[in-house]
Amino acid sequence: MASNLRIGIAGLGTVGAGVVKILQSHGADIARRAGQDIVITAVHARDAKKDRGVDLSQYGWEKDIAALSTRANVDVVVELIGGEDGDAKALVENSLKNKKHVVTANKALLAKHGLALAKLAEDNGVSLNFEASVAGGIPIIKALREGFAGNKIEGIYGILNGTCNYILTEMRETGRDFGDVLKEAQEKGYAEADPTFDVDGIDAAHKLTILSALAFGVKPDFANIDITGIRKITANDIEFAKELGCRIKLLGIARDIGGRIAQSLEPCLVPIDAPMGTVEGVFNAVFVEGDFVDRAMLEGRGAGQGPTASAVVADLIDLARGYYLPAFGLPVSQLKDAQWAGAKDIVSGQYINLTVTDQPGVIADVSAILRNFGISIESMIQRGRDPGQPVSVVITTHECSREAIRAASAKIAALKSVAAPPTVLRIERF
Amino acid sequence: MASNLRIGIAGLGTVGAGVVKILQSHGADIARRAGQDIVITAVHARDAKKDRGVDLSQYGWEKDIAALSTRANVDVVVELIGGEDGDAKALVENSLKNKKHVVTANKALLAKHGLALAKLAEDNGVSLNFEASVAGGIPIIKALREGFAGNKIEGIYGILNGTCNYILTEMRETGRDFGDVLKEAQEKGYAEADPTFDVDGIDAAHKLTILSALAFGVKPDFANIDITGIRKITANDIEFAKELGCRIKLLGIARDIGGRIAQSLEPCLVPIDAPMGTVEGVFNAVFVEGDFVDRAMLEGRGAGQGPTASAVVADLIDLARGYYLPAFGLPVSQLKDAQWAGAKDIVSGQYINLTVTDQPGVIADVSAILRNFGISIESMIQRGRDPGQPVSVVITTHECSREAIRAASAKIAALKSVAAPPTVLRIERF
Numbered sequence: 001m002a003s004n005l006r007i008g009i010a011g012l013g014t015v016g017a018g019v020v021k022i023l024q025s026h027g028a029d030i031a032r033r034a035g036q037d038i039v040i041t042a043v044h045a046r047d048a049k050k051d052r053g054v055d056l057s058q059y060g061w062e063k064d065i066a067a068l069s070t071r072a073n074v075d076v077v078v079e080l081i082g083g084e085d086g087d088a089k090a091l092v093e094n095s096l097k098n099k100k101h102v103v104t105a106n107k108a109l110l111a112k113h114g115l116a117l118a119k120l121a122e123d124n125g126v127s128l129n130f131e132a133s134v135a136g137g138i139p140i141i142k143a144l145r146e147g148f149a150g151n152k153i154e155g156i157y158g159i160l161n162g163t164c165n166y167i168l169t170e171m172r173e174t175g176r177d178f179g180d181v182l183k184e185a186q187e188k189g190y191a192e193a194d195p196t197f198d199v200d201g202i203d204a205a206h207k208l209t210i211l212s213a214l215a216f217g218v219k220p221d222f223a224n225i226d227i228t229g230i231r232k233i234t235a236n237d238i239e240f241a242k243e244l245g246c247r248i249k250l251l252g253i254a255r256d257i258g259g260r261i262a263q264s265l266e267p268c269l270v271p272i273d274a275p276m277g278t279v280e281g282v283f284n285a286v287f288v289e290g291d292f293v294d295r296a297m298l299e300g301r302g303a304g305q306g307p308t309a310s311a312v313v314a315d316l317i318d319l320a321r322g323y324y325l326p327a328f329g330l331p332v333s334q335l336k337d338a339q340w341a342g343a344k345d346i347v348s349g350q351y352i353n354l355t356v357t358d359q360p361g362v363i364a365d366v367s368a369i370l371r372n373f374g375i376s377i378e379s380m381i382q383r384g385r386d387p388g389q390p391v392s393v394v395i396t397t398h399e400c401s402r403e404a405i406r407a408a409s410a411k412i413a414a415l416k417s418v419a420a421p422p423t424v425l426r427i428e429r430f
Numbered sequence: 431m432a433s434n435l436r437i438g439i440a441g442l443g444t445v446g447a448g449v450v451k452i453l454q455s456h457g458a459d460i461a462r463r464a465g466q467d468i469v470i471t472a473v474h475a476r477d478a479k480k481d482r483g484v485d486l487s488q489y490g491w492e493k494d495i496a497a498l499s500t501r502a503n504v505d506v507v508v509e510l511i512g513g514e515d516g517d518a519k520a521l522v523e524n525s526l527k528n529k530k531h532v533v534t535a536n537k538a539l540l541a542k543h544g545l546a547l548a549k550l551a552e553d554n555g556v557s558l559n560f561e562a563s564v565a566g567g568i569p570i571i572k573a574l575r576e577g578f579a580g581n582k583i584e585g586i587y588g589i590l591n592g593t594c595n596y597i598l599t600e601m602r603e604t605g606r607d608f609g610d611v612l613k614e615a616q617e618k619g620y621a622e623a624d625p626t627f628d629v630d631g632i633d634a635a636h637k638l639t640i641l642s643a644l645a646f647g648v649k650p651d652f653a654n655i656d657i658t659g660i661r662k663i664t665a666n667d668i669e670f671a672k673e674l675g676c677r678i679k680l681l682g683i684a685r686d687i688g689g690r691i692a693q694s695l696e697p698c699l700v701p702i703d704a705p706m707g708t709v710e711g712v713f714n715a716v717f718v719e720g721d722f723v724d725r726a727m728l729e730g731r732g733a734g735q736g737p738t739a740s741a742v743v744a745d746l747i748d749l750a751r752g753y754y755l756p757a758f759g760l761p762v763s764q765l766k767d768a769q770w771a772g773a774k775d776i777v778s779g780q781y782i783n784l785t786v787t788d789q790p791g792v793i794a795d796v797s798a799i800l801r802n803f804g805i806s807i808e809s810m811i812q813r814g815r816d817p818g819q820p821v822s823v824v825i826t827t828h829e830c831s832r833e834a835i836r837a838a839s840a841k842i843a844a845l846k847s848v849a850a851p852p853t854v855l856r857i858e859r860f
């Protein structure tokens with residue numbers, strides 16, 4: 001073959017080692033598909049001696065990460081260090097400035113600095129690819145940028161964090177509480193020692209930022225996502241959800257509501273027999289609604305060595321085939337400043353879990369508040385009876401705005417007979 | 431914008447009119463994404479006067495279909511006529527010979543002549559794109575050719591015909607028989623007056639031919655698909671499937687079994703709670719198994735104006751972006767002649783529906799035959815009891831080869847107490 005695409009890999013953790021494995025095991029097939037060989041010419045990691053389960057002896061070991069971005073024998077820098085600042089950011093910036101293509105799986109970096117980096121890539125005539133940053137091996141970035149490019153996208157939503165989906169699945173299957181299941185997930189290596197990024201929804205919100213920019217042609221804007229994690233979900237909520245024929249899923253939802261975009265990341269109730277309800281464990285799923293394609297779904301493993309490395313290599317093959325697109329599907333100058341939807345625009349059914357003193361009149365008070373905000377009750381369940389003691393009451397409502405339910409919840413929380421601020425969750429019938 | 435991609439559309443049925451609608455309504459957005467305008471310069475259909483719900487007055491009407499392939503102001507010919515020979519084939523061939531790119535939704539043409547057409551495109555330095563030929567708006571061709579290109583694909587399977595899936599869903603929900611539901615589907619326009627292509631599995635097999643070539647890098651070969659349609663599925667089978675916790679789905683399955691490829695198209699039992707079991711009505715779903723990505727699924731509307739036109743336009747946008755790939759992901763010279771798996775290699779659980787005379791000894795005879803072929807019984811259900819009369823007995827087996835079950839079925843059919851050849855269906859636990 002006439003030429004090679006020469007790559008330098010920074011970061012040899014799970015994903016980096018996976019990329020090496022794919023290129024080593026499928027090199028010949030990939031070259032046939034890509035039209036040229038993809039060869040690793042340099043690698044960098046903090047610890048040169050660690051056994052990573054792959055033979056790295058044939059590659060140049062680059063001690064100095066900064067030097068990777070200027071190496072003459074590197075056409076593409078693969079950034080798999082992670083983190084929204086520090087080494088990762090410097091490496092990506094310097095690589096682009098030095099006219100190296102960049103392939104990265106770094107959603108935090110893209111969510112925070114995606115716009116500036118896209119501009120830098122454009123200015124230097126190189127490509128910034130990040131299929132692996134969202135939903136592991138699922139080719140959702142490509143689907144949005146290319147496969148659905150004939151559509152006006154109306155909504156994109158999904159289960160974007162495998163750790164949370166695993167915890168919620170486990171809570172439902174075992175009846176245990178959040179803290180308990182989290183601890184076990186940490187012991188098993190499914191959750192990080194510091195689980196904040198996952199369980200507080202930050203990681204999924206990073207991914208939603210990227211999807212939303214691609215779907216709506218707007219500047220990526222992490223700051224405008226309304227984020228609620230899963231820490232407050234109790235075994236009691238999971239039980240009530242079951243009774244309502246639903247499951248609780250941490251959903252990223254971005255919608256175009258009459259030209260204004262709503263971005264949220266929060267636990268929602270979804271019907272058990274809806275496509276979203278059946279996505280379990282560590283799987284991710286992304287739904288796309290377009291005006292011509294109607295609704296399509298992509299599902300697969302959202303993390304892990306093989307799937308994530310598969311996405312990195314797909315990006316490399318695109319580059320080897322000579323296919324470059326603007327990072328967010330449009331030249332940076334054409335990405336719009338989004339108009340953001342307000343709490344008034346975001347409408348859904350609601351689940352309200354109240355801990356109330358079991359005494360006459362409580363429900364009348366709560367109902368009156370809901371009525372005063374124009375919110376109509378769909379169902380009410382009380383579990384057990386224990387006069388004078390706190391009991392759980394769950395109310396579901398017909399569609400109402402987020403503004404209305406928030407105002408009503410505040411009033412309800414202030415009632416004497418209500419023991420704690422109610423848990424309010426969105427109901428989405430996907 | 432500096433340049434235009436000029437297209438000529440042949441065939442202005444549902445899909446053709448849809449393409450016009452997308453380009454008319456989203457022209458400006460598409461130009462921003464594609465980097466140039468995509469303009470319709472010529473259209474052709476048999477009847478120039480028919481109202482198609484779109485304004486065609488601004489386009490050159492080309493009366494002579496043959497002239498479309500030589501028009502100077504056409505860069506891309508969009509073939510939406512259909513049919514594996516005749517006008518469609520001539521148009522695609524001539525267009526490629528005249529160095530026009532071709533975009534088509536014609537699965538029959540590709541399944542039968544895909545290899546020759548891919549060669550013709552290659553020899554003339556133009557592109558042959560066909561995202562719309564499989565699974566409507568789902569970008570499965572792109573996913574195989576690009577998104578999963580870092581993997582060795584081990585299997586691809588799915589629900590590829592919306593008409594059959596609709597009929598099977600309807601049969602289950604209403605308890606009615608095949609003929610009855612088909613008739614209604616025809617009246618509603620969900621099935622053709624001549625339903626052969628759909629219900630006998632031909633249409634889905636065309637699609638599987640294309641997917642299999644892309645997945646395994648082999649020459650498309652429709653002749654090597656073992657095809658069984660859904661005509662013989664009865665309400666009785668649907669009932670038994672329910673009792674077994676399964677649904678019956680018409681599945682296209684292509685697998686790499688130790689370097690040999692098995693392609694089949696047949697109704698199968700799948701568990702109701704497996705991802706494949708929940709794909710209902712006119713929806714299509716395609717599952718891909720790759721050695722690194724593990725399993726991914728793409729689901730969406732498999733037909734209809736909007737989704738199919740969305741896929742055609744995605745192909746046009748790729749072309750406008752200057753992105754051409756070999757039709758089947760590899761240069762034609764590198765597509766392999768597949769080694770085909772035999773009936774011995776294809777292994778699965780089996781469902782056997784027997785109509786037997788209700789008398790002692792029948793089951794002993796059947797069991798003995800199965801044992802003689804090394805087939806082990808998993809479960810047996812008899813419905814009702816009516817001594818001396820025919821009753822249905824369903825046996826499910828553990829995994830055995832297609833060769834074994836076929837030989838055993840022939841022996842079972844020859845038993846005096848068995849009233850008719852048994853219905854044998856594959857059980858797949860996707």
